[in-house]
Amino acid sequence: MNNPPPLFDTHAHYIDAAFDDDRHSLLDTLFASGEICGIIEAGTNPQTSRAAAELAQRYEHIWFAAGVHPSDITGNLSDLDALIPLLTHPKCVAVGEIGLDYHYSDGAPRDLQLKWLDAQLSLAEAHNLPAIIHSRDAHGDTADILRAYKNVRCVLHSYSGSAELLRQYVNSGRYISFSGVITFKNAKKVLDCVRAVPDELILLETDCPYLTPHPHRGHRNHSGYLRLTVAAGASLRGADLESFAALTVQNARNFFGIKQ
Numbered sequence: 001m002n003n004p005p006p007l008f009d010t011h012a013h014y015i016d017a018a019f020d021d022d023r024h025s026l027l028d029t030l031f032a033s034g035e036i037c038g039i040i041e042a043g044t045n046p047q048t049s050r051a052a053a054e055l056a057q058r059y060e061h062i063w064f065a066a067g068v069h070p071s072d073i074t075g076n077l078s079d080l081d082a083l084i085p086l087l088t089h090p091k092c093v094a095v096g097e098i099g100l101d102y103h104y105s106d107g108a109p110r111d112l113q114l115k116w117l118d119a120q121l122s123l124a125e126a127h128n129l130p131a132i133i134h135s136r137d138a139h140g141d142t143a144d145i146l147r148a149y150k151n152v153r154c155v156l157h158s159y160s161g162s163a164e165l166l167r168q169y170v171n172s173g174r175y176i177s178f179s180g181v182i183t184f185k186n187a188k189k190v191l192d193c194v195r196a197v198p199d200e201l202i203l204l205e206t207d208c209p210y211l212t213p214h215p216h217r218g219h220r221n222h223s224g225y226l227r228l229t230v231a232a233g234a235s236l237r238g239a240d241l242e243s244f245a246a247l248t249v250q251n252a253r254n255f256f257g258i259k260q
């Protein structure tokens with residue numbers, strides 16, 4: 001039997017405390033088995049972004065994104081300056097994750113979230129880096145602000161918007177990334193979106209330790225479960241598993257500018 005094709009996890013949080021007990025043994029196993037050929041560790045604030053840089057330094061096939069997530073923003077936009085030294089790190093391949101999250105009523109005020117997103121997209125533009133965008137219950141505002149940054153390559157991570165908005169994004173060359181949510185049978189809206197993304201703009205991710213695919217829901221997620229998401233994506237698109245897996249790996253390398 002052939003070995004399963006290696007996969008690229010374009011969005012993970014191995015810095016999370018959920019991995020404190022076995023972070024390195026788990027990552028060593030994932031790379032040694034050949035099932036994973038790349039991971040992007042996404043920072044969520046200056047501290048986790050620095051930790052992401054350290055993780056990327058330790059593992060040949062981990063790269064990182066530095067950014068401040070909308071749940072981690074402060075009232076002082078100059079706190080963003082702490083990110084700047086990380087953006088020139090040789091393994092920093094994106095600004096992220098950044099975005100808008102209107103899901104929680106006690107979240108940061110929307111105008112403050114918009115200021116941080118705008119400032120971080122400017123940083124991406126200035127450093128010629130792509131951006132990893134988180135958007136939850138904020139689809140209209142996200143689309144509006146991205147329109148002002150046509151030159152910044154963006155991925156909408158764990159996409160949860162409408163099929164109509166998806167058309168606008170892909171028409172302007174935005175990448176769309178899907179998580180384990182596409183293994184849930186009741187996620188009809190997102191399943192339609194999986195079918196609608198052009199081949200060259202689709203990415204896959206775990207967002208681990210969150211968004212664990214079926215049938216492991218309720219347990220901690222990790223990149224080893226990405227194969228379930230790839231299988232779901234291939235079957236939704238009527239694609240051959242091996243070629244779909246290879247396509248998503250190539251897209252990840254293209255998006256993040258990774259040569260190897």
Ligand SMILES: [Zn+2]
Pocket residue numbers: 011013042097207
């Ligand atoms: Zn994330």
